[in-house]
Amino acid sequence: NKKRDFRRLWITRISEAAKQEGVSYSKFVAGLSKNNIKIDRKILSDLVLNDRETFKKLVGAAKVE
DSSP states (O other): OOOHHHHHHHHHHHHHHHHHOOOOOHHHHHHHHHHTTOOOOOHHHHHHHHOHHHHHHHHHHHOOO
């Protein structure tokens, strides 16, 4: 249950931060995957809290078609 709760928390944080940048969570994760950027949800959640500029750069990289 603890693992499930943390995963839900990470996804919620990433989702809200991605929405602030103008992209949905699913499109953000799909964009990362499409561009071969492999970062797990725990690290993405940490970036949202501690290094917002890097997170914004990742969102920009995920948006690029």
